[in-house]
Amino acid sequence: MNRLLKFYHELGSPPSFYRITSHWLKPMLILAIIFTLYGLIDGLFFAPEDYQQGDSYRIIFVHVPAAWMSMFIYAIVGISGIMAFVWRMKVAEAVMMASVPIGAIFTTITLLTGMLWGKPMWGTYWDWDARMTSELILLFLYIGVMGIYSAYDEDPRKAARLAALVAIIGLINLPIIRYSVYWWTSIHQGSSVSLMGESGIKDWAMLRPLLVMALATKFYYIHSMLCRAQSHLLKTEQDKNWVKLALTGERKDKTQGGNL
Amino acid sequence: MIEIFDMGKYDFYVWGSIGVFFFALLADYISVKAKSNHIKRLIKTKSRKTRNRSNQR
Amino acid sequence: MDAGQLAVIAGPNGSGKTTLLQALSGLSLLASGSRIYQGSSELSLWLKESHYLGHKLGNKGNLSCFENLQFVAQVNETSVTSSAISAVLEKAGLAGYEYQHANDLSAGQKKRLALSRLLLLNKIYWLLDEPFVNLDYAGCDWLYEIIEKHISQGGSVILTAHDQKKIHELAHHHITLEFPEEVHES
Amino acid sequence: MDAGQLAVIAGPNGSGKTTLLQALSGLSLLASGSRIYQGSSELSLWLKESHYLGHKLGNKGNLSCFENLQFVAQVNETSVTSSAISAVLEKAGLAGYEYQHANDLSAGQKKRLALSRLLLLNKIYWLLDEPFVNLDYAGCDWLYEIIEKHISQGGSVILTAHDQKKIHELAHHHITLEFPEEVHES
Amino acid sequence: MRFGALVKRDVLVSWRKKSNIYQPLVFQLLIVTMFPLGLGAGAQTLAKIAPAVVWILALLSTLITLENIFKDDYEDGSLDVYVLSGMSLPLAAFSKATAHWLTTGIPVMLFAPVIGVLMHLPEQSYGVLLLSLLLATPIFSLLGTVGSALIVNIKNGGMLLSVLIMPLLSPVLIFGAGAVLETTLGNSALGHLLLLLGCAVLALTLAPLAAAAAIKVNLE
Amino acid sequence: MRFGALVKRDVLVSWRKKSNIYQPLVFQLLIVTMFPLGLGAGAQTLAKIAPAVVWILALLSTLITLENIFKDDYEDGSLDVYVLSGMSLPLAAFSKATAHWLTTGIPVMLFAPVIGVLMHLPEQSYGVLLLSLLLATPIFSLLGTVGSALIVNIKNGGMLLSVLIMPLLSPVLIFGAGAVLETTLGNSALGHLLLLLGCAVLALTLAPLAAAAAIKVNLE
C-alpha cells in the first residue's frame, strides 16, 4: 500500500513522470500492434459468420472497441480534469490534454464505422437514434475541450484550468445528454428497437477477437497518451532544468557554466 | 482467396471500416511523433543558443 | 525635401503627427493640400519609392519572422534570396528567431522585425511613426545607425519622435506641430 | 506598510510592476508568496478596504459620468447622494460633464473620471497603476494633492510611475523592480 | 442592492446601444426568409417544421449574443470594478444573466410568435410556444454566462462558446421544441414543460457557480 | 506573383490557426443536430427539407467567417503593408477572396455531403449539390470580401455584414437550393445551375472592384 502511494506521488511530479513513463512507451506500442494484428486476423478470417448479419457484423471488431474507448477516455478526461482543477496538478493537466485528441479520434472512428455499418444493416448511413446522437454530442464535448485549450495558447496553465472546467461541466452533462436523448427517442419514435440493443454475442469465437481488440485499443491509447503527455510537459516546463537534463544530458555544461 | 476478402459482398463496408480505423490511428501516431520531435528539437536548439551565449561571456 | 535628408516631426499628443504621416504615405488622402512628387500627383510612383511604418506594425502574428519578410518582399515585387532575408534578420538582431512566430516575440523584437522591412526593400523615402518606441538602448542605436546610413546613401527619412534628443540633433528639418493646422513643406 | 504612507514602485518595462499591483489587488493570486492583511489572508476584508485602478480604466463607455460613478457607489455598497456625486465630479474637473457619455470624453478626462472613484469610495488602500499617464499638468497637480490629502488622513497609496520626479520625493517607500523576482514588503 | 445595481447598469447599456436588442431579431428574420427561398415549398412543409425552426431560431439568435455578456466588461476594465468591489462572484454572474435575459431573452420570446406566423405554425401552439420559451430563455442566459465567462479573453470566441454550451442546450431544445410539437399534434405538452422546468432549476443552481469559477480562473 | 504571395500567406495563416478552417464545419454539425432534436421526426421530414437545410447551412457557416477577411489584416496593420506596396486594390481583393475560398469555400463544399447524409438527402442529389456549391462558394467569398471591406473598422460588424450581403445572396440561395431540390424530385437541374453560373460570373467581375472601393474609403 505504501509503495503504491509513493508511486502515485512520484507520478505526480513531472520529472519522475517523464522518467518513469519513458520506459513504457515502446512496450505499449508493441503490445498494441501485436494485439491488433491478432484480433483483426482472428476476427476477420476465423470468427464464424453471424447468422443474421452475415459478414458485415465483422465491423464490430473495430466499432465497439472504438466506442468503448470514446467513453472510457472521456471518463479519464473528466477525472484528470477534476484533479487538474482542484489540486492544480501539472501531470493531471498533461494527461487530460493528451487524452482529449485521442478520445476525439476514437469518437470519430465510432461514428464513421457506425455509419458504414448502418448502410448494409438499415439501408442508411445515418439515423438519428439515441446512441448515435449522444455519440455525436460527445464529439462536441471533446471539440469544446480542445477548442478552449488551443484558444488560450499563450498561457498554457490557464488554458489547462479552463479546459479542466469545461471537462468537468461535460462530465455532469454526460448523463443529462444520455437520458434526454433516450427520452426524446422513446417519446417520438415509440417502440423503435435499436439494433444494437443486446449484442447477444455468446459465441466465444466471436467474443475473443472483440476483447483482444478492446485491449489493443487500450494499449494504443496508453502509448499515444503518454507520448502526448510527455510532449505537453516538455513544452510547458521547457525552461526548467530537468527538461534540459532529460533531453541533452547537459549536466556537465551546467557545472562548467557555473564555474565561469 | 478472393472470397475471404469479399466478406459476402459487404467488402466495401467492412474494409472501409478497417480502413477508417487504421487511417485514423496512423494519423494519430504520425501527429504524435511529429509533435514530440518538434518540441524536442525546439528545446535542443534553444538550449544550444543559451549555451553559446554563456560561452561567449 | 531633397535626397539625403532627415525630417523630424514633433508636437504634443493629438497635434496631428500621425495624421500627417499617414497623409504623406498615401494611406489617407490629404483632406486639403496635395502630395506632389516628381511633378506628378500619381500615387503609384510614390508608393513604389516610399515605405510607411505606423503605430500598427503590420507583422502577421502566426507567420514566422522569415515568412513575414518573405511575404513583404514578394508583395513589393522585390526579388530577394532567402539568405538575404536571413542576413537582414541578423542585422536586426533577430538571428536565431527566423522560425519563431511573430506573436511569440517580445514587443521590442516585433518592432525590430517591422523595421527590418526597411532594410529588405530598397525604398528611397522612409516614413516612420515613433520608430523608437519599444526599442531598448541597443535597438535605438541600431536604428540611428541605419537611418544615418540610409541618408548618406541618398535616401530620405521623415519620422516622428517624442523625446529622442539625438535624432533631433541629426535632423535637417524640424517640423513642430502645435495646432492641428495645415503644415506645408517643400 | 503602515497607515498614512505612500509607496512608489519603479522599474523598466516588463519588470513586473503591473503584475505586482494586480497581485496586491486580489485580481490575480500570487503565484508564490501571499498577501497577508490584518493577520488574515481573507480576501473579502482586503477587497473592502482597497481600490485598484489599472491600465484599463473601467469606465462604461455609453453611460454618463454620473451614471458611472453611481454604479460604482452602488456596487461597492457605499450610499451616496447624487449631490455628493456631482461634488466629486466637480473636484475632478469634470463639472458640466455629468451627463456626457464616458466614450465622448478625451483621454485625460476619462482618466479623471476613473480617479474620481477614489474620492467617492472611502477605501483606505489605493493601488494605482501609472495614474499620471494621460493627465495634463493641472491634472497631475490635482492628483498630487488628493494623494497627499489621503495620506494625511491616514490612508495608504501604492502606485507605479515612470518619470514623475515629484511623487518620488513624496514617497515613504521606494520599491525598484529590476528582475522579475519576488519582492517582499511589510 | 448590488444585484440591482449591476442589472440596472447592464440594461441601461443595452438600451443605449439598441443593436444589442434588435440584432437577434433581425438575425431570425434573415434566416426565416431563407427557408421559403431554399424550400421553394408551400405552407404544408413549412408548418411541419415550424415548431423546430421557431425554436432553433430562438436558440441560435440568442447564441450570437452570448459572447458579449462578460467580454465588453472585461475589455473596458469594468469587470475589475465589480469583481474587486467584493461582490460575490456567483451573484455577479447571476446579475449578468438576469440583465441578459431582460434585454435578449424577453425580446426573443416575444418575437417568437412573429416567426411562428411566418412559418405557418398552427394556432393552438402559440401559448405553449411562449410558455416553453419563458422557461427556456433564462436557461440560455444562465448557460450563456458560463460560456461567456469561459471565453472572456479569446479573440473570436463566439463559435467556441456555441460548441461549449450546445451539448448543455440539447436537452432544452428537445423538451422545448417537443412541447410545441405535441401541441401541433393536439397532445398535451405538460410532460415536456415539466422537464424544461427541471432544466431551468438545475441551470439556476449550477450555472452561476460555474460562471464564477471560470471568471476567477480568467482573472488570475 | 503578388497575387500568389498574398494567397499563399493567407492560406498559411489559416492553416496555422486551424480553427479558421474547422469552425464553419463544426458550426454546421451543431445546427444540423439541432434539427432532428427539434423535429423529433423520422427520416421523411428530414429528407424533404434536406436540400434547403444543407444549402442554408453552407451559406450560414460561410457568413460567420466573412467578417475577418479584411479585419485581421486591418487590425494588425498588415493591410497597410500590402495596400502601400502599390499592389492594385482589386487584385488584392481578388487574392483575399481566393484565399478565403481555398480555406473556407472548399472545406464547406466538401463537407456538404456529410451534412446531406445526416439530413437523409436522397442519393441522386449529391452530384448536383457539389456542383451547385462549386459555383456558389466562390460567390460567397467574393461578396464576402465586399462586405468585409465595408465593415473593416466596425466593432461587432458580423451581423451588419450579413444584413448587407444577404439581399445579394438570396438569388444564389434560390438557384442553388432549387437545383438540389429539382434533383430530389428527379428533374434536371441544368437551368438552375446555369443561372448560378451567371451569378458567379457577375460576382467575379464586379465584387473585386466594389471591395477595392470600400477598402479605399475605409483607409482614407
Ligand code: HEM
Ligand atoms: C453512426 C452510427 C453509430 C454510432 C454513433 C454508434 C455508437 C455506439 C456506441 C457509443 C456504442 C457503445 C455502447 C455501449 O457500450 O454502451 C456502440 C456499441 C455497439 N454498436 Fe454502435 N453505433 C452506430 C451504428 C451501429 C450499427 C449500424 C450497428 C449494427 C447494426 C451497431 C452495432 C453496435 C453493437 C453490436 C454494439 C455493442 C453493443 C453493446 O456493447 O452493448 N452500431 N455503438
Ligand SMILES: Nc1ncnc2c1ncn2[C@@H]1O[C@H](COP(=O)(O)OP(=O)(O)OP(=O)(O)O)[C@@H](O)[C@H]1O
Ligand atoms: N479617426 C479619427 N477620427 C476623428 N478624429 C481623429 C481620428 N484620428 C485622430 N483624430 C484627431 O486628430 C487629431 C490628431 O491626431 P493624431 O493621431 O495625428 O495625433 P498625434 O500627434 O499623432 O498624437 P500622438 O503623439 O498621441 O501620437 C487628434 O486631435 C485626434 O482627436
Ligand SMILES: Nc1ncnc2c1ncn2[C@@H]1O[C@H](COP(=O)(O)OP(=O)(O)OP(=O)(O)O)[C@@H](O)[C@H]1O
Ligand atoms: N498575461 C501574461 N502572461 C504571461 N506573462 C505575462 C502576462 N502579463 C505580463 N507578463 C509578463 O510579466 C512580466 C511583467 O509584466 P508587467 O506588465 O507587470 O510589466 P510592467 O513592469 O508593468 O511594465 P510596464 O512598465 O510596461 O507597465 C513581463 O515580462 C511580461 O512579459
Ligand SMILES: [Mg+2]
Ligand atoms: Mg501618433
Ligand SMILES: [Mg+2]
Ligand atoms: Mg504596467
